[in-house]
Amino acid sequence: MNNALPFHDLSPDTASLVNVRFDGTEYALPEGANLAAALLAAGVTVFRTTPTSQAPRAPYCMMGACYDCLVKIDGTTRQACMTEVRKGLIVERAHTAGGVDENG
Amino acid sequence: MKTADLIVIGAGPAGMAAASTAADAGLSVLLLDEQPRAGGQIYRDVKRAATVRGHILGQDFTEGLPLVEGIEKQGITQVFGATVWSIDATGKVACSVNGQGIVARGLRVLLATGALERPMPIPGWTLPGVMTAGAAQILLKQSGLVPKRAVLAGSGPLLYLIAAQMVRAGVPPLALVETQVRGDFIAALRHSVGALRGWRYLLKGLKMLRETERAGVLRYRGATGIAVEGERQAKALTFTASGQSHRIACDTVLLHHGVVPNTQAARSLGVDHVWSDRQACFVPRPDQWGGTGHDRILIAGDGAGIGGARVAEIAGRLAALRVATDLGRMTGPERDAQAAPLFRQRNRELAVRPFLDTAYPPYTGALSPDDGTIVCRCEEVTAGDIRRFARLGCKGPNQAKAFGRAGMGPCQGRYCGLAVSSLLAQENDATHDGTGYFRVRPPLKPVTLGELAATEDQTGRAG
Numbered sequence: 001m002n003n004a005l006p007f008h009d010l011s012p013d014t015a016s017l018v019n020v021r022f023d024g025t026e027y028a029l030p031e032g033a034n035l036a037a038a039l040l041a042a043g044v045t046v047f048r049t050t051p052t053s054q055a056p057r058a059p060y061c062m063m064g065a066c067y068d069c070l071v072k073i074d075g076t077t078r079q080a081c082m083t084e085v086r087k088g089l090i091v092e093r094a095h096t097a098g099g100v101d102e103n104g
Numbered sequence: 105m106k107t108a109d110l111i112v113i114g115a116g117p118a119g120m121a122a123a124s125t126a127a128d129a130g131l132s133v134l135l136l137d138e139q140p141r142a143g144g145q146i147y148r149d150v151k152r153a154a155t156v157r158g159h160i161l162g163q164d165f166t167e168g169l170p171l172v173e174g175i176e177k178q179g180i181t182q183v184f185g186a187t188v189w190s191i192d193a194t195g196k197v198a199c200s201v202n203g204q205g206i207v208a209r210g211l212r213v214l215l216a217t218g219a220l221e222r223p224m225p226i227p228g229w230t231l232p233g234v235m236t237a238g239a240a241q242i243l244l245k246q247s248g249l250v251p252k253r254a255v256l257a258g259s260g261p262l263l264y265l266i267a268a269q270m271v272r273a274g275v276p277p278l279a280l281v282e283t284q285v286r287g288d289f290i291a292a293l294r295h296s297v298g299a300l301r302g303w304r305y306l307l308k309g310l311k312m313l314r315e316t317e318r319a320g321v322l323r324y325r326g327a328t329g330i331a332v333e334g335e336r337q338a339k340a341l342t343f344t345a346s347g348q349s350h351r352i353a354c355d356t357v358l359l360h361h362g363v364v365p366n367t368q369a370a371r372s373l374g375v376d377h378v379w380s381d382r383q384a385c386f387v388p389r390p391d392q393w394g395g396t397g398h399d400r401i402l403i404a405g406d407g408a409g410i411g412g413a414r415v416a417e418i419a420g421r422l423a424a425l426r427v428a429t430d431l432g433r434m435t436g437p438e439r440d441a442q443a444a445p446l447f448r449q450r451n452r453e454l455a456v457r458p459f460l461d462t463a464y465p466p467y468t469g470a471l472s473p474d475d476g477t478i479v480c481r482c483e484e485v486t487a488g489d490i491r492r493f494a495r496l497g498c499k500g501p502n503q504a505k506a507f508g509r510a511g512m513g514p515c516q517g518r519y520c521g522l523a524v525s526s527l528l529a530q531e532n533d534a535t536h537d538g539t540g541y542f543r544v545r546p547p548l549k550p551v552t553l554g555e556l557a558a559t560e561d562q563t564g565r566a567g
Contacts, residue, residue: 056231
């Protein structure tokens with residue numbers, strides 16, 4: 001087990017790794033995996049910053065309710081925990097009020 | 105527009121059981137769920153996870169398998185990845201699937217939207233590395249991930265379950281920091297008749313606790329002053345127990361002090377909710393079949409009041425029987441014959457709840473947080489802000505939005521609603537019912553204009 005990473009992976013899936021870019025860094029993540037979980041497992045700690053105080057945030061509920069794992073995918077703000085890993089996904093940290101309103 | 109006799113929103117135990125029972129009675133069912141696969145949170149991804157991780161997750165998890173298999177039958181159309189954002193009292197349901205808007209109409213709609221973790225506002229709870237205990241369960245069930253250096257904090261049997269599962273996974277938590285005190289257990293003893301009827305639950309809890317203690321996991325009780333330390337990431341949990349200050353360095357903090365009904369969908373329809381002192385949350389008051397004030401809308405499962413997975417499953421079946429009778433596919437006597445054993449079973453399963461609710465009350469430090477603690481995570485509104493709003497004349501949560509945006513972020517009040525209502529009630533010396541809750545309106549979840557536009561096209565702008 002890689003002790004630098006905060007999660008232990010009980011059944012590492014190395015067969016279906018695909019490249020995903022998160023904030024400019026390339027990660028090899030299992031295709032079809034939950035994006036929030038895969039990024040956490042890969043060592044990503046900050047998913048976005050808040051619009052009010054730029055405080056760092058990361059997945060909190062993992063069930064699509066808290067919106068703390070918001071990221072930007074193809075220009076649209078999405079919940080990482082409600083997204084599946086796909087090949088070539090380009091993900092950026094969200095620095096907005098969330099939802100889909102970019103003017104907030 | 106898609107049509108169905110019954111639209112079920114949520115494919116957890118209540119929704120799956122309802123869909124299956126309704127289909128057996130000859131109804132057409134449209135089953136919608138946000139997740140990519142059936143199970144809800146309690147049986148999340150059970151079909152895949154049971155085979156690879158069933159030994160770690162335990163029998164209570166793998167029991168969900170027959171339910172998931174039960175929805176693979178004629179009459180049930182399953183749509184996963186469906187985010188429902190609007191439901192109206194006529195039975196019209198709008199949702200997005202893969203960025204495409206869909207509108208469906210059901211002769212009846214069953215809300216089976218389950219539970220949320222009770223918000224636990226403590227200092228530092230917004231830091232990366234702090235998650236709900238439920239989130240840890242989801243990571244384990246769906247993704248096989250276990251945090252390596254985690255502390256569990258709060259109260260309730262779910263903490264024992266997670267601790268035991270982490271021990272079985274070979275990655276025990278660093279500590280179990282519980283907030284309930286001995287007096288809670290003594291108070292709970294007046295519900296011991298019910299507890300004895302639910303002895304299987306208690307025995308299971310004790311077994312899990314023993315499993316955790318045998319693994320050498322530190323356990324503290326009656327913890328107060330719980331806070332998460334860290335700047336950009338959780339570094340440690342600090343608290344006081346038995347008069348001593350403690351600091352446990354960790355990477356992950358898992359919080360839990362009970363679950364509460366996810367009332368967003370029901371509230372958006374104006375279904376009446378009342379405060380339950382015992383469950384310390386607002387609950388709708390459906391009739392014994394799950395019927396609400398709206399003829400076409402029913403509600404079942406934890407969203408109707410916390411009862412757990414088995415109670416949810418029973419409630420789903422009862423609601424389906426009611427719908428089948430309403431729509432003329434079953435006679436009243438047929439329905440009652442099938443329902444009688446379900447009612448008995450439900451009473452048996454619910455018997456333990458008063459004991460559990462009293463023995464594991466919410467953490468008082470999070471029900472009345474210090475002024476500096478954030479309660480609205482999205483808009484970063486603190487408990488002190490809410491108290492100040494009250495002193496300025498704010499009587500209820502909807503006014504609090506105007507005073508300072510509490511509840512106006514993307515989570516739409518899901519993780520601050522109860523805290524905001526409680527703080528205003530405390531500060532104004534008012535009741536929870538008098539203080540009320542956020543008014544919930546569609547869209548229930550953020551939806552893109554593209555999705556809205558696509559929806560209109562599909563329905564020919566007929567609405």
